[in-house]
Amino acid sequence: xxxxxxxxxxxxxxxxxxxxxxxxxxxxxxxxxxxxxxxxxxxxxxxxxxxxxxxxxxxxxxxxxxxxxxxxxxxxxxxxxxxxxxxxxxxxxxxxxxxxxxxxxxxxxxxxxxxxxxxxxxxxxxxxxxxxxxxxxxxxxxxxxxxxxxxxxxxxxxxxxxxxxxxxxxxxxxxxxxxxxxxxxxxxxxxxxxxxxxxxxxxxxxxxxxxxxxxxxxxxxxxxxxxxxxxxxxxxxxxxxxxxxxxxxx
Amino acid sequence: xxxxxxxxxxxxxxxxxxxxxxxxxxxxxxxxxxxxxxxxxxx
Numbered sequence: 025x026x027x028x029x030x031x032x033x034x035x036x037x038x039x040x041x042x043x044x045x046x047x048x049x050x051x052x053x054x055x056x057x058x059x060x061x062x063x064x065x066x067x068x069x070x071x072x073x074x075x076x077x078x079x080x081x082x083x084x085x086x087x088x089x090x091x092x093x094x095x096x097x098x099x100x101x102x103x104x105x106x107x108x109x110x111x112x113x114x115x116x117x118x119x120x121x122x123x124x125x126x127x128x129x130x131x132x133x134x135x136x137x138x139x140x141x142x143x144x145x146x147x148x149x150x151x152x153x154x155x156x157x158x159x160x161x162x163x164x165x166x167x168x169x170x171x172x173x174x175x176x177x178x179x180x181x182x183x184x185x186x187x188x189x190x191x192x193x194x195x196x197x198x199x200x201x202x203x204x205x206x207x208x209x210x211x212x213x214x215x216x217x218x219x220x221x222x223x224x225x226x227x228x229x230x231x232x233x234x235x236x237x238x239x240x241x242x243x244x245x246x247x248x249x250x251x252x253x254x255x256x257x258x259x260x261x262x263x264x265x266x267x268x269x270x271x272x273x274x
Numbered sequence: 275x276x277x278x279x280x281x282x283x284x285x286x287x288x289x290x291x292x293x294x295x296x297x298x299x300x301x302x303x304x305x306x307x308x309x310x311x312x313x314x315x316x317x
Contacts, residue, residue: 040306041299043316057288065284076276080283087287128294132287139279238291245298248316252305255313 041248049241056234063227071224077143078224084136086231087129088158090239092196094126095165097243099193102186113254114247116182119189120172121246123165125239130162153202154210161199164192178254 039047064082071078101119104110137155138148149155172185203210220228306314 038303040302040314040317061284065280074276076280079280083283083287128290132290135286136283139283143276143279242295242298245302248314249298249302249305252302252309252313255309256305259309259313 040252041245046241046244049237049244053234053237053241056230056237060227060230060234063223063230068223068227074144077140079227080136080140080143082227082231084133084140085228086235087132087136089232090235091126091129091133091161092200093236094122094129094239094243095161095189095193095196097122098126098168098189102189105182106186106190113178113182114251116178116186117247117250117254118243119186120169120250121243123168123172123189124246125242127162127165127169128242129235129239130158130165134158134162152210153206154199157195157199157202161192161195164195168192178257 042050060082064079068079068082070076074081098119101115101122105112105115105119137158141150141155142148168185168188171188172181174181174184176184311317
C-alpha cells in the first residue's frame, strides 16, 4: 500500500463524515460564531429596559427559529419517505438527524428562556401558554426520537416515525401563535413589531445566520453517522446469517 | 445579575453544542473503523 493511499485512509477514519463541503461549511460556521459572540456580547448595546439581559435573546430567538425549521424539515422528509415516488431511507435519516438537532435547539431555547425569565419575571419557570406549549413540543420530539429507537427493520422504523413526525409538526403553529391567542406572560413578537433596531437587530440577524449554518453542518454529519449505523446493522445481520449457514453445514 | 445569567447562557449553549459535536464525531470514527469504505459513499 502506498504512503499516499495510507494517508488518505487515515484521513477518512479521522474525518469519516467530512467532505470538502462540510469542511468549508464548518469553517464558515466557526468564523460566524466568532462574529456572533463578538457582536452579541461586546459590540451591541444594552437594552434600556432589559439591560445586558437582551443578549440572551440573541441565543434564544435564533435557537427557537432553528428548532421550528428542523422540525419542519423532519416533517417534509418524512412525507418524502411516505410518498411511493420518493421512498428512500435517506429521507428517513434526514428526518431523524434534523429532529435530533431540533431537540438540541429546542433545549437551548428552553434553557435560555428560563434564565431570561429569572431576570425578567423573577422565576425560572411559569406555566404560561408559550412556555408550556414549547415544553410540550420539546417532549413530543423526545418521544419522536424514542419511537425511532424502537425495534424492527429500517423501513418499519421509517414508516412509524414518519407518521409521528407528520402529527408532531402540527404543534408548531400552536406554539408560535400562543402569544397571540392566549395573552401569556411571555412577550409578543419583538422583531416584527420593530422593537429591536440597529446593532441589536444586527446581532440577532447574525445569530440566525450562524445557527442556520450550524444546523446544516450538524444535520449533514449526523445523517452520515445514521447511514453508517444502518449499514452496520445490515452487516450485523449478514454476519449472523453467514454464521447460521456455517453451523447448518457442519 | 444580568451579566452572570448572560455568561451562563452562552457557556451552556456553546458547551452543549460542543459536547454533542464531540460525541457525534467520536461515534462516526468508531463506526468508520468497523465499516468498509463502500458504506461511506460521500468519502
